[in-house]
Amino acid sequence: MSAAQAAATSAHTAQPASQLASQAAAQPAAATSCALAPIAVYVGSLNAVPVDTEIVDLLNGTGAGNFGWLTWAGGQSAPTLATSLTPPGDSHTYTNPNNPQDHRVSVGDWVRGTAGVNNSRGVRDALDQLMTVEAIVPVWDTATGSGSGTSYHIVSFARVQLTDYRLPTHNRISAIFLGWHACDGSPVTPTPGPTATTMPTATATPTSTSVPTATPTAVTPVPTNTPTPTFEPINQAPVVDAGPDQRITDLTATVTLTSTVTDDGLPSGTLTLNWSLVSGPGTVRFADPGAGTTGATFSQPGVYTLRLTASDGAESASDEVLIVLLPDNLPPQVDAGADQLLPSRLTILPLIGEVRDDGQPITDTLSFQWEQISGPGTVFFGTPNQTDTIAEFSETGVYTLRLTASD
Structure with missing residues (x-):
């Protein structure tokens, strides 16, 4: 049943998220299977928040630490959270802690939290990627347990765009609220607390005339108390x-x-x-x-x-x-060998160079190059990229050759 249909057939008692109904009704409620980000948002944080409004802190709650991280299958490690945060995530691996056969997050389900503080580079890299796309996050009204035993009761889903995060000291994630969303046929409007109460219908009272007319009987709904979500102290990891x-x-x-x-x-x-x-x-x-x-x-x-x-x-x-x-990287030390005199009847000369290096940087790979600087003819090197090679001269004369090494 859509939000508009619900408003036409029943009168609801006051609820913590009732102020959101008008906003949520304007949002599409297509029944789709959602790829969810593992960030739980408290329903009170979205109360009366207009669409396109930035929420400074999504990781809200009564305690410090990573209040609001979720784990779909129970894994508590930083790599597990990083994988779940990296779009499109892995919410399809969800296992309902109360029903191992349930692998789809729906309104009314419980989702486990993760107690590990995840300020790892993997988590930060995943959040950087998540900030580039629109995310769908679960909305909860009650949290129970502590530490790795924390569970969140899901009452709706919201679309958000992450804008910033401060994990090491502030442990804060900021996002723009883009509206409510429906997953797997769940209603768009979050409805924590008591269920809807149907408004009594009018009853017809016959008159003494031959043509009976219906006279509505006024009925005053009996108000009920609005439950206030309560929180147990939840121990979060440092x-x-x-x-x-x-x-x-x-x-x-x-x-x-x-x-x-x-x-x-x-x-x-x-x-x-x-x-x-x-x-x-x-x-x-x-x-x-x-x-x-x-x-x-x-x-x-x-x-x-x-x-x-x-x-x-x-x-x-x-x-x-x-x-x-590591020490500062120094350039290689190169010795091209002693000057040589080649008899006029010979045209090929062996060259023996020597190179020493400090081993820096760590990925140090030395390269060598012989080249001709001057001379009346042309010099051909047998293996110009080796320290030891041969040089062949096209004609007699005085030549200057250079050996260069690079790390």
Whole structure:
């Protein structure tokens, strides 16, 4: 039944999203299967919001952390969220936590939340892609559980265009509200709370005349209380930013690692931090691996990936930082060999060059080139791109040859 039909056949009691009915009725309500973005939006955030209005914070709620992220099949990792955020997403993998046979998100369903704070590069890249397209997001009225056990009760769907995000410290996603949307035949207007109450119809009262006439009987609907959505405290994982990537040229220096970690204070208000080595050619020594700001020394040059993990005792999150510990790149040192005198009866001369390099950059691939600078004739090189080659001269005279090396 469309929103217009519903308004013609029944009178509804007051509901948290009733002010949205006039807006939603103007939106198309085609019954389609939607590709959804895993961002849950609270119905109160859209209450009385006109179409084309920017909402500063979609990730709203009573606590900090990633309040509002969804997981379709229960996965809690950052790569899982990044895959779901990357258009067109993977909402077709949804599994209803109350009905394993249900794989289509509809009004009335529950969708699980993800507790991991996902400020990973993969999530940020996915959000950048999502900002280029129009997204459809689920709208909820009640959240239950905590941490990875959080679930959201879906009451509608909305079309949005993401405009900005601030994950490391603000944990905020901004978007323009484009209107309501229907998925799989669900009504456009969100209707959390009590169901609609049918208006009693008029009854006919016969008169004493031979031609009976119908006299409507006035009926006053009995008002009902409007339920207010309530929230249980939901423990969210900490928000971790391991700091900016760094390039260090002093191989003996202690590298300062500066991170930012925030948390909602649940469940106990205690955070545990730990720095660890993910990859690199050598070992790393942390001055204090349990501190957000600490020093790190490295056993040898190279490219290192370090990870900072934060745990509140129930949920954990991490972020990685890249440390490039390499000296400044110097040009190769080239020796084309000693000057030579070729007897007049000979026209071919062997050339033996020598090249030394510092190994920088990391992807260092040396290239060589012999060339003629001057001379009365022409010089032909056997293998001009090798340090050792032969040169053949077209006529006698004094020639200058050059060997060039590049990293």
